[in-house]
Structure formats: structure tokens, C-alpha cells
Amino acid sequence: MDKYKIDSQKISYFPSRIARWQENRNDWEKSKTIYPIYMEVSPAGGCNHRCIFCALDFLGYKPNFLNIDKYFDFLEIASQKEIKSIMFGGEGEPLLHPQISEMVIQTKQKGIDTAFTTNGSLMTPEFLDISLGYINWIKISLDAATPETHAVIHGTKAEDYHRIIKNITYAVKLKEKDNCACSIGVQILLLPENEHEVLTLAKNMKDLGVEYFVVKPYSQGLYSKNKFTVDYSNLDFLKSEVIRLSDDNFSAVFRTKAFSTAVINEHTYKRCHAVPFFWAYIMSNGDVYSCSAFLGNDDFLLGNINKEGFDRIWENEKRKKNWELLKAMPIEVCRENCRMDKVNVYLEELLNPPLNHSFI
Numbered sequence: 001m002d003k004y005k006i007d008s009q010k011i012s013y014f015p016s017r018i019a020r021w022q023e024n025r026n027d028w029e030k031s032k033t034i035y036p037i038y039m040e041v042s043p044a045g046g047c048n049h050r051c052i053f054c055a056l057d058f059l060g061y062k063p064n065f066l067n068i069d070k071y072f073d074f075l076e077i078a079s080q081k082e083i084k085s086i087m088f089g090g091e092g093e094p095l096l097h098p099q100i101s102e103m104v105i106q107t108k109q110k111g112i113d114t115a116f117t118t119n120g121s122l123m124t125p126e127f128l129d130i131s132l133g134y135i136n137w138i139k140i141s142l143d144a145a146t147p148e149t150h151a152v153i154h155g156t157k158a159e160d161y162h163r164i165i166k167n168i169t170y171a172v173k174l175k176e177k178d179n180c181a182c183s184i185g186v187q188i189l190l191l192p193e194n195e196h197e198v199l200t201l202a203k204n205m206k207d208l209g210v211e212y213f214v215v216k217p218y219s220q221g222l223y224s225k226n227k228f229t230v231d232y233s234n235l236d237f238l239k240s241e242v243i244r245l246s247d248d249n250f251s252a253v254f255r256t257k258a259f260s261t262a263v264i265n266e267h268t269y270k271r272c273h274a275v276p277f278f279w280a281y282i283m284s285n286g287d288v289y290s291c292s293a294f295l296g297n298d299d300f301l302l303g304n305i306n307k308e309g310f311d312r313i314w315e316n317e318k319r320k321k322n323w324e325l326l327k328a329m330p331i332e333v334c335r336e337n338c339r340m341d342k343v344n345v346y347l348e349e350l351l352n353p354p355l356n357h358s359f360i
Helices: 015-024 068-080 100-109 125-134 147-154 159-178 195-208 236-243 256-264 310-314 317-328 341-351
Strands: 038-041 085-088 113-118 137-141 183-189 212-216 251-254 279-282 287-289 301-304
Touching: 015 341, 068 100, 068 310, 085 100, 100 113, 100 125, 125 159, 137 159, 147 159, 159 183, 159 195, 183 195, 195 212, 195 236, 212 236, 236 251, 256 341, 287 310, 301 310, 301 317, 310 317
Parallel strands: 038 085, 038 279, 085 113, 113 137, 137 183, 183 212, 212 251
Antiparallel strands: 279 287, 287 301
């Protein structure tokens, strides 16, 4: 049902990178050249929605746009350092960037996979006609089955919902017409405001022809202005009904592991192993962070691609200090259900195998 491993980890598909990390993670001179597998890039700081659950509301939706020439300079280095994928999302709506199609095409032509997390309102036919063939996957955060609920949750006008549905419909038809490899999916973040619409949305998206539908829990941002307490302890019926919609053409994913973490509210690992190694984040102003949960925290700010090359940033003293910090930082100060949670679970198991693990 979760053929995309959305509720799992995919770092295990990179054994050579993991082997380097296992052998060298405690030696800075050797580990400093272990570059990310995956990165997130924020093309735009502003956003045309004001979602009530936004984890990055504290950043203020500044009207920044990533400098495209500096981004292209970054891509030259990223392709040489075996960065495998870039997801365009971030502190704003990525499709606000006026040169986003150029960024997508150039990224893919450098041998780096591309993806989008978007609210879908600017996913226009004009953008899709140019870009869809260069994108590995698009995930639209829709979060409601009706215009009225969507307007409340996304802080926008009700008519925006109809525009998004039209955009999704066009994307699905274009994918089929051009035989594009891009996986098109829709996500709902489960809140009291939309719980009654989850199944309707899932069924509507299946009828529309999207390939996957994801139900995920709310995760409290470390610095977010919004605060939610959501009870996820009684979801068995909803889970079973969502999963039942899966078939050969539609993957209905209820993020059971993520919901379990949200209910239990504890980690199975004592330290973050993924940072500052396997992923990184570039803000719309060019700042590079080792972890998106700590945007604005100088301890996680490594440099800025507008001022120096990414290789110099990744191997500099600031990252060394971050590496030293992470070795001692207890996981309790981190965000629950963060992007690297399942990666950390996997890496913890590698570092602490069970008894008699040699009997494979």
C-alpha cells in the first residue's frame, strides 16, 4: 500500500554512503566530505496561503526569492558531490519563484532528482507544460474536501480550492498524455477541523486519478507560533477505511508509524544521526542549514550560497561545530516526527544491532 515508502525510510538504498558514515562519523577530517543524499530548497520565502498549522510561520513569510545564478552555482557542486535529490518546498510556496521552471530543468539536467511540496494554487498549466517531465513527484497539500474547510485551514479564499482541483486535474491528464514519470499525490494533515472530510477527499482524489493519497499527523514546530494538541489515539476505523481504497493504481497511505510516534511522544534513539550528514536545507535568502527544524538558530546555520560555494560551506568550521553539538545534543530537544525520524530509527539499529545478529 505504501509503495513509495512515505511512512518509512529510503536511506538503506545508499549502502556505500552509510558505510562511510559508520566508519568515519566520529572523525571530522574524514566525515566532513560526506555530503547529503537529499536536500530541501526554498525558492520563495513568501506564501499566498496562511495555513493554521504552518511550522514556519515564525519566519514571517518574507518576500525573498532564491538567486537563480547562485542556485546554478550550487548545482554544479551538488552534482559533483553526489547529491541525489532536491525537494522544492520550504518556508514559502515554491511556485511563487518567477524562474522556478528553469530551476527544475537545470536541476534535472545535472542528474539530480526533483520534487515539489506545494499548496497547488500556482501549479498552473503553463508551469506543468514546461516542467512536469522533469519532476519525479509532486505532493499537493490540500487538507480538506470542501472549499469552505480549505479556506479556514489554509487561510485563503474558498474559490482557491476550485483552482487547485483544476490544476490537479490538468496535471493528471498531462501526465497520461505525455507519459510522464512524475508521481502526483495529495496530502492531508489530520486536524479536528478536517477529520470528517478525510475519506471524502481520499475518494475524490482517487476518482480524479492521482496516484497516492497521504494522511499524516500534525508535528509541533520548535519555534512555530501555532500550537495544537490533537488526540490521535482512536484512529483505527479511519485508518482501515483509508487503506481500503488502495489498489493497483492508487496508493492510500495512512502514516501509521508517524501517528504512533505522535501518540507515544518519544524517540527510540538518543541522538540524531542524520544531521549534519545526510540532508541539508537552503532558505530563500541563500542560508544553508543542517536541519530545517532549527531554521533561525545560528548553531545550525552553516553559511550562505550567495557568499561562498556549497563545498566550502559543507566542509567549514561552522559545520564542524554543528557536528560536535549534535554528538552531545539529546534528542528530546528536537522536533517530534521530524523529516529524518525514520532515517534515525534505521541508523540507530545499525549502530546497535540485536544479539546474534550475525545469524542472517
